[in-house]
Amino acid sequence: MIADLLLAAAILAVAVASILARRTFTAVALFIAYGLLLSLAWVRLSAIDVALTEAAIGAGLSGVLLLGAVRRLASRAEAPANPPPGAAMTVLIGIACACVAAALGAVILLLPEPAPSLAPQVAANLPTTGLGNPVTGVLMSFRALDTLLESAVVLLAVICVWSLTPDGGWGGAPGAAQPILGDGPLLLLARILPPLGIVVAVHILWVGKDAPGGKFQAAAILAAMWLLPWMAGLVAPPRIAARWLRLTVAVGPVVFIAIGLAGAVTEGAFLAYPPGWAMPLILVIEIVLTASIAVALALLVIGPPVPEP
Amino acid sequence: MSATLFGLMGAALVGIGLFGMLVRTQVLLRILSFNLLGGGIFIVFGAVARRGAGAGFGGDPVPQAIILTGIVVAFAATTLAVALVLRLAANQDRS
Incomplete structure (x- = not known):
């Protein structure tokens, strides 16, 4: 306590x-x-x-x-932003924000007893999925539609970020050029960490069906293992016009939708898994989605191409 | 007990994030405050999930899964916001 x-x-x-x-x-x-x-x-x-x-x-x-x-943004002069609010206005904003926080706090204190919960339903239905981790069960089976939409949001975000490419940069390598390092801790880490990180990510993906972990966590680690050598100037990101890159980002949601449609045909409901097939199908989706999300997250951090001036 | 404590902390974080978003004028700090606010909302939801513990789980897995989804979506929105800021800055440099 x-x-x-x-x-x-x-x-x-x-x-x-x-x-x-x-x-x-x-x-x-x-x-x-x-x-x-x-x-x-x-x-x-x-x-x-x-x-x-x-x-x-x-x-x-x-x-x-x-x-x-x-x-x-540091290398350029501070843009003429809006002037900050005056002292009286700041106090007013503070009071208003405190009211919002107090209202939320009151809601927390007034929550109904006993707390409503879907945990018993999840526990009752988890065996049909063959999974041991209830959160993965919710993500991949009971609320699979949310996860599908979310993977589509990540894909859309990549398209939106790329669409901010300045004139003359379209199709080129994404991101600003990274400073060349002669030596140092980043360079050392960027050489040593990725093999270990990739093993950890695969482990987290694999245990995700029975223990805490899963595709999002694994994808984030994989993305970091790509970003590290990029930041150290060891690898150049592929051109955004590269077909394999676009296919990798899109394949996760596409496979997810295809399996969902197959469920609609065979089981009569979108994203329904045939009995006994839930576990292998979920594994296929998880593995493909991990690859797509990992590449998409890295691309989101790297940003759109920046043409040389 | 800790659910209520962290729920109240989440409520306070929402207030802090909102305040930062409204009084800071640098765009990056606004994006950062927005993420702070989002973290508070997730924690409030997480406190609700914790209260729904049962059937051998430490918390209601349904809200937990939705929070997980929410964190990834919030990150995607943040990257888009940062890309917009950088593009705006580049445009101002050119003009």
């Missing part, structure tokens, strides 16, 4: 420090700490799957993305 209190206080302190930080770099560094502390809170809430995702995506990939943006 005391540990929980300390953890909650630390998270709130880091959050406040992050939004009040003077420099964007400080704010992003604090935000990464916030993400890591938040994943500890997820562990305390018995949501290990979410904790893994928060650490990998909320802290890791978001941190890399924001730090990269800070670096690219």
Whole structure:
């Protein structure tokens, strides 16, 4: 209990420090700490799957993305932004935000007893999927449509980010050129970590059917293992016009939809798995989706092509 | 008990994130505050999931799975927002 209190206080302190930080770099560094502390809170809430995702995506990939943006914006003069609100306005905004937080807090305190839960239904139906991890069961079977839509959102995000390519850059290699490093810790890590990281990612994907883990966590680790050598200048990302790249990003959702349609034909419901086939089909979807999401997440962090001036 | 504690913390995070979004003027800090706010909302939902523990699970797996999906979607939206900011900056540099 005391540990929980300390953890909650630390998270709130880091959050406040992050939004009040003077420099964007400080704010992003604090935000990464916030993400890591938040994943500890997820562990305390018995949501290990979410904790893994928060650490990998909320802290890791978001941190890399924001730090990269800070670096690219630092070299230019601060854009003439809107003037910050005055003192009176700031106090008013503070009061309004406190009211929002207080209302949400009141809702938390007034939640019904006993708490409504779908856990018994999940426990009763989990054996039909052959899975042992209830969260994977929900993601891949009971609420598979949400997961399908989400994989489509990631694909759409890649298309949107690419569509921001400036004139003359279309089809080229994505992302800004990375500084060439002579030597240093990043270069060493970028050489040593990827083989280990790939093994860890495959393990997390494989245990995801019975234990915390799964495709999102594995995909985030794989994406990081691609981003690391990219940031160290060891590998150049492929041109976005490359057919294999586009196929890899799209194949996950396409396979998912195809298996869903097959379920509609044979079982009479979209995304229904034939009895006894749930587990192998889910594994196929998970593995293909991991590849697609890993490449898509990395491409999202790398950004659109930047033509040389 | 810890569900209520972290639920209240999530509510406070929503307020903090909203405040940062409204008073900070640098766009990157607004995006960051938006993510802070999102983290608070996920935690509130996670506290609800924790209260639904039962049938041998530490929490209701259905909201947990939806939160997982939400984190990935929020990340996709963040990357798009950052790409927009960088493109705007590049346009201003040219003009």
